[in-house]
Amino acid sequence: MRIIAKRRLREFWQQHADAQVALEEWHLIASKAVWDVPADITNTFAHSRYLGNDRFYFKVKGNRYRLIVKVVFLTKTVYIRFVGTHAEYDKIVDASKI
DSSP states (O other): OEEEOHHHHHHHHHHOGGGHHHHHHHHHHHHHOOOSSHHHHHHHOTTEEEEETTEEEEEETTTTEEEEEEEETTTTEEEEEEEEEHHHHHTOSOGGGO
């Protein structure tokens, strides 16, 4: 999968250094994956969930952080829409619209 944009992950782990290894691992696995349908994502990351509107969230570092992405299966592209703390995630009203 093509990930747009790793820069957002990098900017986040510069502020939250303990998330770096987990986010780099997520990026490595996701970039090597081939996801054709939502089930492919949950097969790759058991703790991922579909939010609607092509958005998925991933628990990062034991659920301390959350990552939301938009997946366009046709073009094999993953857009990073949000990376933040669990508390910041809880403030999102409708994650399917991020």
